[in-house]
Amino acid sequence: MPQPAFIEIKNLSVGYTSRSDKSILVLRDVNLSITRGDSVGLVGESGSGKSTLALAAMGYFKRGLHVISGQIHFDGIDMLNIERNALQRLRGGRLALIPQNSGQSLTPNLRIGQQITEALRLHSNIPATDFHAGVIDLLSQVRLPDPVGLTDRYPHELSGGQQQRVAIAMALASNPEALLLDEPTTGLDVTTQAHIMELLRDLAKDRNLAMLYVSHDLGAIARVCNKVMVLYAGETVLTGSANQVLLSPRHPYAHGLLASIPRLNEASLPQALDGRPPMPSETITGCAFADRCKLADQTCRSSPPPLDHLESGETVRCFHHYQIGQLNRKPQKSAKSNPIATCKNSALSLSNLSVSYSQPGLFSKLFRSQDIPPSTVERITIDIKKGETLGLVGESGSGKSTILKTIAGMVPAQSGNIILNQTEPLDTMVEKRPAAYLRQVQIIFQNPDDSLNPRHTVAQILAQPLRLYYGLSGTPLRDRSIAILEQVRLGEHYLERLPSQLSGGEKQRVAIARAFAADPEIILCDEVTSALDVSVQAAVLDLLDALKRQDGTTYIFVSHDLAVVKAISDRVAVLYQGRICEIGPVAAVYSAPFHPYTDALIGAVLEPDPDVAPRLTADDVVELSPPKTGCQFQRRCPRKLGSICEINIPPAQEVAPGHIIHCHIPQGDL
Amino acid sequence: MLFMLIRRVLLGGVTVCIVSLIIFSGVEMLPGDACTQFLGEYQADDELLAQCRKDLDLNRPAIDRFAEWTQGAVSGDLGLAADGKTKISTIVGDRLKNSLLLAFCAMSLGIPLALLLGVISGLWRDRLPDIIASTLAIFAMTIPEFVSATLLILVLSIWLGWLPGIVLTSAAAPSSEFFPEILLPVIVLSFVMCAHIMRMVRSSVIDVMASDYIQMATLKGVPYWQMVFRHALPNALLPAINVVALTIAWLLGGVVVIEVVFNYPGLGRLMIDSISDRNLPVVQSIALIVASIYVCVNLAADLLTMIANPKLRTMYMRKQ
Secondary structure (H helix, E strand, O other), X not given: OOOOOOEEXXXXXXXXXXXXXXXXXXXXXXXXXXXXXXXXXXXXOOOOOHHHHHHHOOOOOOOOOEEEXXXXXXXXXXXXXXXXXXXXXXXXXXXXXXXXXXXXXXXXOOOHHHHHHHHHHHHOOOOHHHHHHHHHHHHHHOOOOOHHHHOOOOHHHOOHHHHHHHHHHXXXXXXXXXXXXXXXXXXXXHHHHHHHHHHXXXXXXXXXXXXXXXXXXXXXXHHHOOEEXXXXXXXXXXXXXXXXXXXXXXXXXXXXXXXXXXXXXXXXXXXXXXXXOOOXXXXXXXXXXXXXXXXXXXXXXXXXXXXXXXXXOOEEOOOOHHHOHHHHOOOOOOOOOOOOOOOOOEEEEEEEEEEOOOOOOHHXXXXXXXXXXXXXXXXXXXXXXXXXXXXEEOOOOOOHHHHHHHHHOOOOOOEEEEEEOOOEEXXXXXXXXXXXXXXXXXXXXXOHHHHOOOOOOHHHHHHHHHHHHHOOOHHHHHHHHXXXXXXXXXXXXXXXXXXXHOOHHHHHHHHHHHHHHOOOOEEEEEOOOOOOOHHHHHHHHHHHHHHHHHHOOEEEEEEOOHHHHHHHOOEEEEEEOOEEEEEEEHHHHOOOOOOHHHHHHHHHOOOOOOOOOOOOOOOOOOOOOOOOOOOOOOOOOOOOOOHHHHHOOOOEEEEEOOEEEEOOOOHHHO | OHHHHHHHHHHHHHHHHHHHHHHHHHHHHOOOOHHHHHHHHHHXXXXXXXHHHHHOOOOOOHXXXXXXXXXXXXXXXXXXXXXXXXXXXXXXXXXXXXXXXXXXXXXXXXXXXXXXXXXXXXXXOOOXXXXXXXXXXXHHHHOOHHHHHHHHHHHHHHHOOOOOOOOOOOOOOOHHHHOOOOHHHHHHHHHHHHHXXXXXXXXXXXXXXXXXXXXXXXXXXXXXXXXXXXXXXXXXXXXXXXXXXXXXXXXXXXXXXXXXXXXXXXXXXXXXXXXXXXXXXXXXXXXXXXXXXXXXXXXXXXXXXXXXXXXHHHHHHHHO
16 A cells, blocks of 8 residues: 655646746646655756756745646645745745755854754744754754854854755754755765765654655765656656666666766766757757657657656656667777877976965064965876876865966966976966967866856857967968867857857857867866766767867866766876875776775765665865875874874875875785 | 954055045145135235245145144144134034034935835835835936935925925034924935935845845745845845945035035035135145045944954954
8 A cells, every 4th residue: 555645746837937928838747746755866957947846845936937737735735825824834844945055045144053943943842942952952963063163153164064964954953754955965075975965864764754855966866765756858757766767767868867977887988968958948849858869760759758657667758768778789989998098208297386375464474474374285296198188086175176277377386396398397377478388288167157258259269269379360260260169069150159058068168169279288177077967078078088089188187076087087196185195097096905085085976876885984074274294184084093194294105006195004004 | 353453444544644645735736825816916926925825834845734734633633724814623613513414314314214115125126116116216316416406495395385495504503403404405315325225225135035045044934024134134234334334425525516505504515615715725624534534434334344244254253
């Protein structure tokens, strides 16, 4: 006998009215039911309507959105026709939300204690005198250190992981029966994310909660959910158990999505899912996914597929779901199986580079000159060969972006040298570098929305390096621009477009094209795929790899995502607090022997596989600055030896040719 | 925190010093001086001119006179007016008091009204209360003050006869005697300043109401008005502090047009009169006073922002 649904959404369509008075649908005819003890994962690309659906379960719609048809019930209560007071009691009461980006979801002018007390006052029966004790109890339940001190803190004084825990504590204040989670770990470091996922898993189990978990991260979904629903362009395309959806997806979109995720246990680049989802305003006659689907035929384009209920309990919206096996038989790309022979010559060598952000002001120079904090980045010595891709990986604050900015000349180095092509030392200030050197080092930034001038057309964006370095103009300029656009797999018709007329992936391609227009020796990639959806990320990685094969360019690739770094790099450096922990060929770094920090990072990665559990070795404490002496990882290290780690800089141990680990632990024990 | 405070006060002091230097040298560089003005057509008589300059102490080097002037200004003695008899502190003192009175009245009417209207139109964005308030604000900002002032005199004083149209009280009269004559200028000033502050508050309230933490508060079940007063307004009103400060400084520095239209004996009119009389010592003194007012009010606003904004407050606290 199945349990009655706790959260029940029936035939829900939500839309907004466009300027031309047309009704535009964001969600189309969606059904969702969650029983107590169930954790449902809601998956989809940005714009698929997944957050709208989750918030709809609370009877909440963003400004401008309205329900066109359908019903929403929570434990039998009609959420669309409910009195305001009753709704306020439910929200944050029996039905609580853990928001995306807690840093912005906590009110900046209220102390942590005040915000949690408010939740207790609104939704619990405990007497006012017990509020303080209640707050401290909640904060310790989410395993926050020093709960008493924390109550007096303001949200901005906490780290991202701590803020997220506070948001969870606030949601638990009312002892809820259902939890809605809207991308609760996006933007957090891997180790922090893994710890929070474990906390959520335990909570769901202990309290028999109904959970709706929205995420684009299939690894996180695999960890906490037992059922998964995949949304595409506002429609349900696939539902099933977590095992069914994540291990043998029956819909081509879900299949493509899973294939596009880079994984730690695979050496090759992930398969890209080409194209982009339709905009809500586009009219779709057939299947919304038809344009990107390899199985699509005439039927798919002319008539919309119905949602089929399969015997296995899955539902799938596809005419050809029984042919899904054909997609698996595609030959694996041999991208990384034969790495290109790297030249012996050095493209860029960093020697003993150190960077410090703290510049004492006039007053502190005059009044308190001692107490100089340790440098943000220190002792960075790396030699990068021509045609090599060096991955820099680490959590936020590891100094990886700082190193890139220093190479680019945007942040002055405190000491050390940067030498280009073995002989040409680069000045630390970009203004003092000659144009020829500038051309040879190009950078691609994380967010193309910020790095492309919104008022320049693609033609103008590409013209800048071509004019500056090659003095092109007129027809040669145009021809060269078109050639470069074609290299990044965009056509001539993109020339006159503005960045706002491009999708996220296309914008990043333009940014890549701009970097390649200079025909550089070295391209610095700063988290270039972090702002993109996974399917788009795979396409961008594929493009970067293809361009490198063509031109033999050297990349320095910074990312917090270990699987991405593994997929693209030849050699990897693992950084913690601005110091190198481990450096070596990619296969060596990602397998034993490990530096304790590398081990902690790799263990915390969540694979999109419900059967794989993360290994959590180190705590997810955020450190604001590196220790003054000894090993950078001493305070979090699970294998700390003792005072030697606090006093001496760890020695470089070469455990295999080119594989160096900086650690006091003897080579054999690593 | 204390460190920061001392730093800001010192910087303010430096600003005032630089301003006083610029004012003094500006006045020095003008062709002619009090004596050429005073003597008029007789200035061609070199002997007379020299005598006059000696009487008025103008023949000493500029640097000496600057030092003397600043020393006096610090102790509150601004020296003598161009006629060489009247003390500037007496003339300016009365006018400053009157300007403060006008500014204080306009502030106590205008600022609360502006905040109220800004919050209302922000919360009821694009609906009737907002449309009415925003339209009025645009009128208030675009119609020049002398037009709205004249219109109000026409309606409230000439047609309806409710309020006196101009100020006839003398500059030295006690504050209480300015009522009810001061009411019309106060109304016009509040109207103008209200518009600027209101627009600012409105957009800030709209931003905050669209923020993630307000959505979170709603979804936490916080009742609407409690959310507005606890979560939204403390954050929405922070950016208003600086606009309010600029408005206050503008009011205190003498609102020339309004004072002229209503014949109000404030600093602004004294400034205009002194300029046309070539009474340069008075002009100098007023400019110095206005500059100090700007520096003080902005300093106060920055400190207030720092205290009211938990981010800034904790930043300076922790530095200690």
